Amino acid sequence: MASSDPVSIEFMGKTYQVSNDTTLLGALLETGWDCVRGLGCLGGCCGACATLYRLPGEAHVRTGLACRIPVQDGISFSLVGGFPCPKPLYDLSRIEDPRQALFDLFPEVTGCRKCGSCVQACPQGIDVMRGMWCAVFGDFAAVADLFQSCVQCGLCARVCGAALRPFLVAVYARRTQGALLTDRPSALLARVGQIEAGVYEGEWGSVLRGLRADSNQRMADSR
């Protein structure tokens, strides 16, 4: 195939000819499709472009991020766009035992059938299933570590046959691990206190007023 030959792709059941060196999302923009949903950072970190796709000759449905999947001749895909996944509401300041509160907020989390669909589905290669079991057993530090690179695409919840919401469990576990299960670094608190108490005003006065006068002059000159 010459480097400039277009490829044939299928989006929502319709066939289009697109450049062979683009991604599924780039292809969508090329077709002139009215793009509102399903586009975000275009760089693989916001999760907006969660997509379902099939490769030519294969039977199973794959998942991924459309902005990261290169086109190939015969690929067929649709954008997930959004799906019902209610987020439980919580007030961090009212949670006494985050490990116990997990079961009030996400009662379905113990229902994991260990099918591994979530692990297959995650575009970031996260062991989602292991993360859920770590959460159930209260090892929030492990959950935090496993889900560091989660982009909140929600594909794990989309494919879960037991209706778990792993990407939301992950945020909850990470936040409570940081906010409630870890002490604030004392040096940080000390520095905040120093600034509030005006410890730096002397240094500020002597060094920076000179700098400020210089820069005020530059500002005045530039206007």
Added chain:
Amino acid sequence: MSYPPELKALIRLVEKTRPQRVARARRGESYPALTLGAREERLKQFHPDYRPDAKRALAVGPNRGDLVPVELADLLESHSRMDPDEVRLDRIDLETDVLIIGGGGAGTAAALEAAQAGATAIVATKLRHGDANTVMAEGGIQAATAETDSPCYHYIDAMGGGHFANHPDLVEALVKDAPDAIEWLERLGVLFDKYPDGRLRVRHGGGTSRKRLHSSGDMTGAEIMRVLRDEARNQPGICVLEFTPALELLLDERGRCAGAVLLNLETRELYVARAKAVILSTGGLGRLHIQGFPCTNHYGATADGLVMAYRAGIKTCFLDSTQFHPTGAVFPEQNAGLLITEKVRGLGAQLLNRDGEEFLFALEPRDVASACIIRECTERANGIATPAGRSGVWLDSPMIDLLHGVGTVKRELGAKYLQFQRFGIDIGQEPMLIYPTLHYQNGGLMIGVNSETSMPGLFAAGEVSGGVHGRNRLMGNSLLDVVVFGRRAGRAAACLAREADTPTTLSLEHVRRFEQELAQAGRPDGRCGPMLLPNYAPDHIRARRVVLREA
């Protein structure tokens, strides 16, 4: 996929020079940095900002006569997307204390502070909540938390980076609030990298005299956005309207900002949203593709807030200064424009030309580095061509594992590692191809220390505002900007809302006045704004499009 044969052949040249370069690096020797004079030379000759045809003087508005990029001038001198006479301003569709336009880091931080202060808030955002430039910030957030650091050093660094043009009061607020911003984020559950003893881990960034970059892996912005968005959704007082951008600001009979006309992108309805205070947090302008450069920005970075506020008479500053990030990926084509964090160079990766040789000190400030790379590929013709026709130079990431131990690249640059692994490239083994990419809007709407604009009732925070970073932003000060000034905007807006009366007569008179100004200036060419979403449809598709009449 991976590198094609012609690029693999050039990589062998890089591999040939690598042992000596690593040896020199281990000895602490580096390519000599440019003198201040030489920096100026390079910038004048090669930085995109300095090209004579890149800018034009604005013909209308509060900054008439100022030079801005032509792509931005087209939008600042544009007509409204709607006819003011067709909007029923006596029918209020949405009512709130604080209307926040733009749901990225700054807008969400503002919403949280407004809610904390007891105000109701509506966040009207163009895409999904959190789909913003914030989510892509990688390297970290600056704050003077280390014992050997102080807000004074942070101040000096920020001023130096900004070419001493920064507005001093804003920088003072930025650096003094910084440690508190880190503490606030920690209390919300953001997981910053820490040493085993619990101390916050801090690193150097470009232009920092002390280590003060706090990070969460290589996804600091994504982590912060994840947490802020989750907390906003927990708040009953915050209503988030997704896929609902603003088309125009609304003023009241006293000339105060009183809300906005919102558009539901999916149902094409207009909503009249009335508020006692409005915060613009609409982000940057990457999708204008200044001078045809690819960008690192998200799909919606189209300068909407600048356009609406300019029409309302808000002055801007430093819009003639655009930040190009020196290292945007240019291969594979699917990754074109993707940000390759400065951290890669911080870890020791060198920039190499076609011959596998260094041609600049890797940690020059961003604008200087960009100019040098452009020079290497143009005047010196030492760049590497990609199959798609782009030019680039090598960023020799395999040096990192050689300098710091096998596995460093995968561990410290996990997200990038994955982005290239998807295309069959192991960046621990093979260098990346990069070229400067459009990255950040250094200037913007002028604000005071409480994020207030010159118009009562209107605030601005984050990338849409100007003055904090002067003419050039330092790495890690943008995430800080959105948190510090987003919070200040939220608090100030809530305070105003407590004291202010509900606006009575809403008006779009400022839009009509701007139209008259356009006509008088002889700029009737029909371009409309804000852009809302960029249009990448090829010409042959556009040629077949029509606007249907109503059935």
